[in-house]
Amino acid sequence: MEKEEIVNQPTREEVKQEMLNYLQQKYGEEFESQYIEYKSWAQKGHEVMLAFPKKGSEEDVFVVNRYQNGKKYEDGYIGLLMKPTYKGLIEDSLASFFKESKIVLNYKYVYPEAFDKETDFETFKRYANRKNNFVVSIYVPVDRSFSSEQLEKSFEKIKEELKKEISICSLTISCYLEEDYRKDVLEYVLEHPEKSSFPTSNRLFSKYDSWGKIDFDYEYEEGD
Template structure:
C-alpha cells in the first residue's frame, strides 16, 4: 500500500512539473511551447484578427485537468466591464485553433442603446445590465467591424441574452405585467432570453442603485447599466 501511494505521489508530482513548465506536444509536427510562447501566440491571434491593442488581465494555462488555454483581456484603456475571453484549443487532428468573443464586446455599447429604447417603453426610472452567453468553442470569422443588424441577427440565432433590470416600482403586479410584455417582445426574435426585474422602494433605490454608480460590482460579462433620463 505504501509503495502504491509513493508511485501515485510521483505521478502527481511529475504532472505538476509538466504543468508548471507549460511544455507539451502541440501538433503533428511535435512542436513544444512554453507558457510565454503560448501567451504570445494568443496575443498574435488577436492582433491578426482585430488589429487593436489589448491589455491582458489573466490567463489560464492547460494542465492535467484541461486541454485548453483561456486568456482574459480588455481593449487597451478600457475597464473590466469590457472583458472578453480568448480560447486556445486543439482539434481532433492535433492542430491548434482559437476562438474569442471580442466581437460581442465590440457591439456592447451599441446593443445597450438598442435595449434601452425597448425597455424605455415599459419602465420609467430604472437601471439595467445585460450579458450574452453562448458556445465559445464554435469557430466564426466575425470581428469588430460587423454591422449592427448582422450582429443582432447572429445574437438572435446563437446567443442567450440575460437582462437584469433594477427599478423604482411600488406595485409588484404592475411590474410583473410589464416584465411579461418585455419578455414577449424580446423573445419573439431571439431563441433564448432571460429577464429579471428587481423592485426597490424610493429610499432603497436611491441608496442602493443611484448612489453607487462607481461602486457597483457586478462580475457578469457584457454587463451594462443605463439610467433613463427625463
C-alpha cells in the same frame, strides 16, 4: 502528451503573447491578459485566456480560445462590441413603462473566427439567437403607489418586445422605491464597480421569466 511535444511546446508566456498578437492583428487594437489557462502535459485540450481591451477596463473581459497549437481561434470580443446595441434595444422596450433604469446584460461566449469588427448586428443576432442565452437584469425606481399587478402587466409587454430581438433570454425586473434605488443601485455601482448584482433587502417587487433554448447542434457556416 508525448515527450517530444513537451520539449517543443511553447512556454506559457509565449502562448499568451501569441494570443494577444492574434487579437491585435484581428481587431487593430491592443489587449491585456487577465488570466490564461495553459495547456500542458497535465492540462490537455486547448488554451483559454481572459482578455480585455488595453484602452478599456478589466470589467470588459472576454474569453479567447486557442486550439490545435494556434491553428484555430475563437474569441468573444465581438459580443462585447455588440453590447451597446443590445442595451439600446432593451432601453427602448422600457421607455414606455419606466422613466429610469439600470440594465445589467450578461452573455460571455466565444464566436466563430470569421466574426470581426466588420460583422454587422443582424449577422451577429442571427447567430446569437441560436447559440447565446442573454441574462438581462433590470433595476427600476418606482413610487409608493406602484403595485405588483402593474409590474406583472409591464413585464409581459416588455418581454414581448424583447422576444422580437432576443430568442434566448433570462429576464428579471426588480423594483425599488426612489430613495432605495439611489442607494442600493446607483450609489452601489460607484462604490463597487466590479459588481453586476445589487442588494435586494429593500427591493419592493421582482419578476422573472425565461424563454428559448440554445441549439447545441447548430454549427455556423459563413453566410448564415
